Amino acid sequence: MVHIRKVFETNTFGVMAMTQAVIPAMRTRKSGVIVNVTSSVTLAPMPLASAYTASKQAIEGFTGSLAHELGAFGIGAKLVEPGYAPTTQFAANTDIPVMDLIPETYADYAGPVFAGYANPPLTTKESDVAEAVWRAAHDTSGRLRFPAGADAVALMEQA
Numbered sequence: 001m002v003h004i005r006k007v008f009e010t011n012t013f014g015v016m017a018m019t020q021a022v023i024p025a026m027r028t029r030k031s032g033v034i035v036n037v038t039s040s041v042t043l044a045p046m047p048l049a050s051a052y053t054a055s056k057q058a059i060e061g062f063t064g065s066l067a068h069e070l071g072a073f074g075i076g077a078k079l080v081e082p083g084y085a086p087t088t089q090f091a092a093n094t095d096i097p098v099m100d101l102i103p104e105t106y107a108d109y110a111g112p113v114f115a116g117y118a119n120p121p122l123t124t125k126e127s128d129v130a131e132a133v134w135r136a137a138h139d140t141s142g143r144l145r146f147p148a149g150a151d152a153v154a155l156m157e158q159a
Contacts (some may be wrong), residue, residue, distance in 0.1 A: 012054035040152040078136035083124035083151030124149025
């Protein structure tokens with residue numbers, strides 16, 4: 001449970017706190033765009049990622065509601081949903097290896113799942129995320145979600 005709290009502190013409560021910090025200045029200016037980055041796990045259920053998915057889904061709901069609430073002040077709220085990006089160092093930021101979080105009773109189930117994650121047919125590059133953030137920040141169509149990376153785009157198209 002300690003690890004789940006850490007995930008929510010970073011992925012959910014940290015995003016909410018940062019958002020809360022920037023809204024007053026944007027409201028005063030009557031302009032701005034908040035771009036929150038979630039994950040492609042919000043586009044399709046994925047095994048062995050329940051706490052991570054829940055933390056990102058919370059930001060999806062939060063940002064969707066903000067888009068309605070802040071629109072009255074001329075402020076936009078957008079979501080960027082990156083896919084799996086193996087060339088980033090995000091996994092190095094955790095203090096607990098993912099395999100250590102899997103109970104022994106799930107080992108037979110987890111092995112093939114992690115093997116499948118190891119060689120995905122489509123992935124996301126850092127530049128895909130940067131481009132999606134730029135598109136989201138400059139979008140005037142009212143669109144909420146911006147998938148980033150070929151894998152995220154494929155998941156969105158399947159949804």
